[in-house]
Amino acid sequence: MTKFQKQMLTIAAAGALTAVTALPAMAFENEFHGIFNFNTVLSNYNTGSNGDVNPGSSTTNWGDKRKMNNYFEQRTRILYTAKASDDLKLVTGFEMNTRFGNAGLTNAVNGASSYSTSTYTVNGGGGRIDTDTTNIVTKWAYLDFNVGKNFNAKLGQMPYKDTIKGLLVDADMPMILTTTKLGNYTLGLGYSRFADDSANAGTPTTSRLGDANKDLFVLDNTFALSKDTKVAFSYYLLADYASSYNGNVASTATNTSAAILSGHTSQQALQLHTFGLSGETKIGALNLSGFAAMQAGNQRDWVTHTGSNATSRNFHGWAANVAANMKIGSGTAKTAFLYTSGSNNTNPAQYNGWISTSVNSYNESGMMILARNTGNSPTSTDQYIRRDVTNIALATLGYDAMLTDKVSLNGNVGFGWAPASNGAPNDNALGANRPNASDFMGTEINLEAGYQLYKNLKVLAQGGYMILGGYYKNSAYKNNGLTTTANAVDPENPYTMRLQARYSF
Numbered sequence: 001m002t003k004f005q006k007q008m009l010t011i012a013a014a015g016a017l018t019a020v021t022a023l024p025a026m027a028f029e030n031e032f033h034g035i036f037n038f039n040t041v042l043s044n045y046n047t048g049s050n051g052d053v054n055p056g057s058s059t060t061n062w063g064d065k066r067k068m069n070n071y072f073e074q075r076t077r078i079l080y081t082a083k084a085s086d087d088l089k090l091v092t093g094f095e096m097n098t099r100f101g102n103a104g105l106t107n108a109v110n111g112a113s114s115y116s117t118s119t120y121t122v123n124g125g126g127g128r129i130d131t132d133t134t135n136i137v138t139k140w141a142y143l144d145f146n147v148g149k150n151f152n153a154k155l156g157q158m159p160y161k162d163t164i165k166g167l168l169v170d171a172d173m174p175m176i177l178t179t180t181k182l183g184n185y186t187l188g189l190g191y192s193r194f195a196d197d198s199a200n201a202g203t204p205t206t207s208r209l210g211d212a213n214k215d216l217f218v219l220d221n222t223f224a225l226s227k228d229t230k231v232a233f234s235y236y237l238l239a240d241y242a243s244s245y246n247g248n249v250a251s252t253a254t255n256t257s258a259a260i261l262s263g264h265t266s267q268q269a270l271q272l273h274t275f276g277l278s279g280e281t282k283i284g285a286l287n288l289s290g291f292a293a294m295q296a297g298n299q300r301d302w303v304t305h306t307g308s309n310a311t312s313r314n315f316h317g318w319a320a321n322v323a324a325n326m327k328i329g330s331g332t333a334k335t336a337f338l339y340t341s342g343s344n345n346t347n348p349a350q351y352n353g354w355i356s357t358s359v360n361s362y363n364e365s366g367m368m369i370l371a372r373n374t375g376n377s378p379t380s381t382d383q384y385i386r387r388d389v390t391n392i393a394l395a396t397l398g399y400d401a402m403l404t405d406k407v408s409l410n411g412n413v414g415f416g417w418a419p420a421s422n423g424a425p426n427d428n429a430l431g432a433n434r435p436n437a438s439d440f441m442g443t444e445i446n447l448e449a450g451y452q453l454y455k456n457l458k459v460l461a462q463g464g465y466m467i468l469g470g471y472y473k474n475s476a477y478k479n480n481g482l483t484t485t486a487n488a489v490d491p492e493n494p495y496t497m498r499l500q501a502r503y504s505f
Contacts, residue, residue, distance in 0.1 A: 029083040036503040037075045037378040043496035044068055045369075048099050050382035052256070053369075055468060055491040056425025056436075056475030063479040064489040072100040075379040077139070086146075091158070093140035097380045102127035139172050152179045160190070161361075163220055163232045164276040164291045167319050167340065167389060170374065171359035177218070184225070190218030194357070197242040212243045212266060216357065228282035238272040238297075238357065240264075257388050258358035260351075270299035272315055272355055290322035295355060302349065317341050317354040323364050331401030336364045338371075342391030342420025353420060354390040362389045365396045366412035368446045368464035369494050376462070378502060385416070385441065385466070385494075392441070393417040408450040416441040418471055425475030428488035438470025442493075460500040468493050 044066040045053050055062050076096045083089040103125055124135025142156025154177045161170045177190040195214035217237040224230045243266035264270065278291035295317035302313035323336035343353035361374045368376050371394055372387045386392045398412035417439045418424060424435040446464035453459055468491060476491035477483050 029081075031079075031081040031083060032505075033079040033081075034505055035075075035077045035378075036501075038501040039073050039075075039379040039381065040071075040499040041073070041381055041496065042068055042070050042498075043494075044492060045494045046381050046383055046496050048073060048102075048381060050380065050387065052387045053383050053385050053494065054425075055385075055494060056472045057491070062491050063476050064492055065479050066492050073379045073381065074098050079140075088145045089143075091140055091142055091144055093138070094136055095139050096126070096136050097124045098126045098131075098135060099380070100127045103133070142175075150181045153177070160192070160218075162218075162236065162276070163222070163234045163278050164293050164319065165278075165321060165364065166361040166374075167293065167321075167354070167356065168236055168274055168276075168360060169216070169357040170361040171357065173216070184223060186220075186222040186224075188218060188220030188222070190216075190220075192216040192218075195242050212241055213239075214242050214261065215239045229280070231277070231279040234274075234276040234278070236274040236276075238274070238355075239269075240272070241266070241269045256358075257356045257360075257390060260355055261358060264299065267301045268299055270297060270313075270315075272297040286324060286326045288322075288324050291320065293319045311349050313349050313351055315355060316350070316352050318352075319354050321364075328399075329401070330403060331399055334364070334366075334396075334398045334400070336394075336396050338362055338365065338389075338392070338394045339419065340390050340392055342418060342422065344420040344422045346422070356388060356390060358388055360389050362394070365394055365414055366398045366410070366446070367394075367396065367414050367444055368462065368496055369466045370394060370414050370416045370441070370444045378500065391418055391420050391423075393419055406452040408448075408452075410448040410450075412444075412446050414444045416444070416469075425472050427474045428477065428483075429474040429485050431485060436471055436473050436475065438473065440469035441471045442469040443467045456505055457501065457503045460498070460502065462498040462500065463496070465495045466493055 041048075045055075047069055048071050074097070077093060079091075079093045081089050081091050124137070125133030126135045138157065140157055140159065142154050142158040144152070144154050146152050154175070157172060157174050158177065159171075160173045160175055160177065162168045173192045173194055175190055175192040177188065180187045180189075193213050193215050196209060197212040215238070217239070219235040220232060221234065222230060222232040240261055242261075243264075260270075272295060274293060274295050276291055276293040278289075280287070280289035282288075295315055297315040299313040299315070302311060318341040319339060321336065321338045323334070325332050325334035327333075340354040341352055343351045345352050361372050363373050363375050365371050365373055366376075367373050367384070370385050371389050371392060372382070372384045394414055394416050396412060396414040398410065400408070400410045402408050418441055419439070421435055421437070421439055424439075426432070427434050427436050444464060444466040446462070448460060448462045450458055450460045472491055474488040474490060476489055478487045478489050480487065
């Protein structure tokens with residue numbers, strides 16, 4: 001090779017290398033966003049975990065006096081988007097949770113299903129001295145792309161909330177979701193497999209992949225009638241063929257969605273159909289919204305498990321909502337009513353309660369104690385009387401005020417009832433198995449004061465207190481270890497106080 005040829009080869013190689021290294025800068029936009037939430041909690045029911053809270057415990061776990069929990073926790077989310085163009089991007093989100101003093105995982109299996117017996121602790125590790133541990137999890141990792149001007153597809157792990165305000169599902173899901181826009185009409189089609197017990201140590205463990213699943217099918221039809229008015233009709237099919245247990249499961253009624261979805265064998269598969277009609281409109285300064293939803297379906301081989309007398313269980317659930325808000329003065333006044341059915345049917349072959357995916361929400365309430373509100377769950381503390389928002393009728397009033405450009409003050413009051421008394425706490429003063437006659441769960445009052453310290457940093461003080469109603473009368477015992485009728489008392493009212501710092505970028 002001549003000297004000239006070597007020089008030309010060197011120049012060509014350098015040019016190619018320059019072009020390749022320049023491609024990412026020219027073709028991609030790298031977007032970084034995130035949040036950091038620090039939370040100080042003083043509460044007699046918040047324990048740093050998540051789930052339903054039951055003040056009407058039949059044991060001494062919840063008495064007339066409860067010691068206060070106090071802890072510090074933090075949540076960090078790092079969001080990265082690799083944007084190739086306006087029509088193609090990869091969206092990712094990573095989360096780190098820590099409670100001060102928490103060493104790490106206990107009894108955990110990496111990647112364990114939320115329906116298996118081994119799960120993650122809610123707060124990750126890293127809270128001990130020297131803070132070293134692995135506590136990062138993937139929340140989102142999905143591809144978002146357009147085909148033409150009217151079709152969008154998302155593939156991967158993504159956030160999804162249904163059109164009925166999250167009452168069926170408001171969660172991060174492994175999902176395929178498409179959206180097609182045709183004028184004023186939008187069609188949403190989706191599919192999620194959010195449990196595969198063949199891969200998650202369910203039974204039978206020798207099943208082929210794709211044989212024992214929880215599958216969710218989504219059909220959302222949205223019509224924009226005008227600039228200020230739209231309606232939606234949605235259909236969701238939950239096909240649950242997962243197998244979480246060996247042997248037979250007792251055919252008892254329950255108001256817990258997670259128990260219904262996880263507490264069955266491979267022979268007791270269920271199909272749940274959810275139909276929802278929702279809408280929203282604006283009339284002057286008044287914003288109105290609401291929905292009505294019904295559920296139907298069945299679970300085979302429920303009452304008996306062998307022989308010709310096997311009987312299926314039928315589902316008939318209901319939910320409805322109406323809400324209004326209007327700007328008044330320096331803030332917004334709001335009111336809402338929610339109804340989700342419970343089941344009072346003593347026939348185990350009929351279940352009339354509302355069933356969710358077990359991860360749902362109701363954010364319009366503004367509640368901190370009564371019903372799950374993700375706006376008041378910025379960290380891992382996520383406990384409510386109804387975290388699984390079912391078997392509750394809830395009327396709320398509130399006002400969100402901006403006193404200055406930096407100072408905010410928000411207040412809410414809520415009144416809760418249990419539509420179904422089946423499973424209500426016992427009145428222990430009357431003896432065993434004597435459920436309370438009252439359906440009034442109680443009244444919650446909460447307040448939040450905020451100050452915008454910097455453009456990206458807000459500090460908050462929150463407080464919530466619930467006055468328990470007749471639903472919990474004499475449902476606890478005095479804190480002396482004696483579970484007799486003479487020691488039956490009303491449980492202590494739940495409360496929570498929080499100091500938070502929220503940083504976003």
